[in-house]
Amino acid sequence: MRLRNKPWAQDKIDHYSKIVVPNPENWKGRWKEVFGNDNPIHIEVGTGKGQFICGMAERYPDINFIGIERQKSIIVSAIDKVADTELDNIHLMNINAIDLKDYFALNEVQRVYLNFSDPWPKNRHEKRRLTFETFLNAYETILIPKGEVHLKTDNQYLFEYSLYSFSKYEMLIQNISLDLHRSAWSGNVMTEYEEKFSAIGNRIYRCEAVYRGKD
Template sequence: MRLRNKPWAKELIAAHPAYILVRPETIKGHWQTRFETEQPLRIEIGSGKGQFIVEMAKALPQFNFIAVEVQEAAIAMILKKQVAAQLPNLQLLYANGADLGDYFAPDEVAQIYLNFSDPWPKTRHEKRRLTYQSFLRQYQTILQPQGKLAFKTDNLGLFEYSLVSLSQFGLILDFVSLDLHHDPRVTFNIETEYETKFATKGQPIYQLKAHFK
């Protein structure tokens, strides 16, 4: 969902280079230098307004997190949260998630989160879905051996497509839930803005977790 432009976004981004990168090619392979402590690196592709990634960084200080977002207004809203929280294990990347290989070195990432990605329901747009094989190939490259992928959505069509796509690519499915918020197996779950909105309306939330061989 495209957000309205924020007149203050560019100025805020320019004022806080310690928290956000706009030329990520310069840090490829050296992301750990952006954090106070070297820890397993987890990234969220398409972080929206940042509720999930900020709360994850707060809840799991033993991991380093990167919010990847292409919309200036959205990344600026995450940055505003980070300026207030000053979390030592959170960095922001203002860039297109379709070019991950340009920003991360092979084996640099431990886990990838895909939350409520655009479903691109038309068949001709299949290649834009973040669980399409070309994206999975990028994830496999930047993830460490046995690297993990976690995916949440409210869109059943995209979820079913993703199950098939991941399985055909050779990923091992570790967890599948057709109703995350009522699944007794779930003991920890940080919600996104969309997740809270849809769950409040009674819509089921779908989740899968998988890893590359």
């Protein structure tokens, strides 16, 4: 789906500099200074319109959340949601996730969320999938030892591919759900896409992948 161009998006991003962190590379290794505390940091890669990250920040006030979205025309909607919450444990970044290691230091993040990522179904686009090995390497670099990646999607192919990719990277896969909304899983915070897809009967797939760490 082609995104509608919003020529005013950059101006809005600049205006809300307290929400969308400007020059985030300057805070590499210093994100606790941005939040003003030593709480754990969780990031959502591809935060979309911000419903999930806002819901999580509200539910878990003792965790700092950073939503990452590279599309300016999308992140402006997330800005509105964050502003409405008036929470101080959430920020946004308008960057490309492939460059995560430029913005976070070694072991600076505790968890990564991947929610309804673009499946990039064509084989020639495999390297763009957020569970491809280069992304898994980036997450491992910024995560604490035995840090976690939590994945949700309605795309069966992407889910199966991700399970294979996690396994190939020798990660421990746990809490697998092949139909999340018909499972006993509790505490789920839905995204906009999740609400839309589940309403029309699509299965929601979920799992957690844990890096084994160095002994």
